[in-house]
Amino acid sequence: MQSFSIALFTAFVCGVSCNDPPQLQHNYVFDVKENVPVGTIIGRITAVDLDGPQELTFTTSNQLTSEIISLTNPIGSSSIGRSVDMVLNRMLDRELRTDYDLEFDVTDGYNKVHFYVKLFCQDINDNSPRFLSPSYSKAISSRSPVGMIVLIVVASDIDSGLGGQIQYTLESDDASDLTYFFINTQAGLLMTKAPLINILYHEFKMRAVATDGYGLQGSVNVTITVSSYAIPTPPPKPSLVTPSPPPVTGRGFLFG
Ligand SMILES: *[C@@H]1O[C@H](CO)[C@@H](O)[C@H](O)[C@H]1NC(C)=O
Ligand SMILES: [Ca+2]
Ligand SMILES: [Ca+2]
Numbered sequence: 672m673q674s675f676s677i678a679l680f681t682a683f684v685c686g687v688s689c690n691d692p693p694q695l696q697h698n699y700v701f702d703v704k705e706n707v708p709v710g711t712i713i714g715r716i717t718a719v720d721l722d723g724p725q726e727l728t729f730t731t732s733n734q735l736t737s738e739i740i741s742l743t744n745p746i747g748s749s750s751i752g753r754s755v756d757m758v759l760n761r762m763l764d765r766e767l768r769t770d771y772d773l774e775f776d777v778t779d780g781y782n783k784v785h786f787y788v789k790l791f792c793q794d795i796n797d798n799s800p801r802f803l804s805p806s807y808s809k810a811i812s813s814r815s816p817v818g819m820i821v822l823i824v825v826a827s828d829i830d831s832g833l834g835g836q837i838q839y840t841l842e843s844d845d846a847s848d849l850t851y852f853f854i855n856t857q858a859g860l861l862m863t864k865a866p867l868i869n870i871l872y873h874e875f876k877m878r879a880v881a882t883d884g885y886g887l888q889g890s891v892n893v894t895i896t897v898s899s900y901a902i903p904t905p906p907p908k909p910s911l912v913t914p915s916p917p918p919v920t921g922r923g924f925l926f927g
């Protein structure tokens with residue numbers, strides 16, 4: 672009889688407003704690798720609610736979240752922990768976006784609690800190095816000194832860490848080409864390695880290769896034309912021609 676009157680009193684003073692809201696079990700942070708297939712379960716969310724009035728239901732609460740995540744049907748009793756799994760709706764590309772603040776609601780039928788789940792997208796090495804130029808070519812003289820920088824190749828790789836680190840090498844179907852030229856591994860400087868003085872005319876057709884830290888490669892054609900002919904240069908402008916000095920007559924005048 673007494674407990675009945677307490678319940679009656681509580682109902683009178685509070686109505687349903689004394690109902691406790693759902694409590695999330697954690698601040699949820701999940702990691703997921705990019706490119707994992709649609710349908711992959713990437714994490715579980717659990718909430719508790721002791722006093723109803725209904726079993727908890729979970730929903731995604733903004734458009735971005737619904738695009739990325741579906742929730743499974745909840746399992747478990749709200750009084751000890753009711754859970755849903757987050758299922759991936761589409762593949763993630765870390766090179767487009769590295770992290771998400773997903774938004775959800777959980778409700779006990781009376782209180783609705785809004786919450787965030789942090790999702791970090793982890794890199795996999797899914798890009799090969801790419802050269803900035805579709806090909807490289809340069810004409811040089813056979814009198815070029817050893818160690819001269821002929822040209823600089825540049826590649827980029829948008830993956831993170833080792834997967835984005837590039838080393839350069841030079842290749843040719845004719846191995847003897849590589850006695851004349853080499854490429855600086857880190858900076859992509861293509862340089863002469865031996866005297867070219869005996870070459871009258873030759874087109875060296877080689878490839879610069881960029882390799883990332885996990886072995887993915889990109890390559891580009893490099894043509895170096897070596898000739899003993901003078902490399903054409905524009906004729907000197909008349910204004911740069913220094914007139915010959917007048918004959919010296921007053922010897923000793925300036926130097927006394
Ligand atoms: C690179 O060179 C090879 C052989 O010299 C040629 O078959 C190929 O088409 C070239 N590629 C490009 C992109 O120029
Ligand atoms: Ca409740
Ligand atoms: Ca990547």
Ligand SMILES: [Ca+2]
Nearest residue numbers: 798830834883
């Ligand atoms: Ca890469």
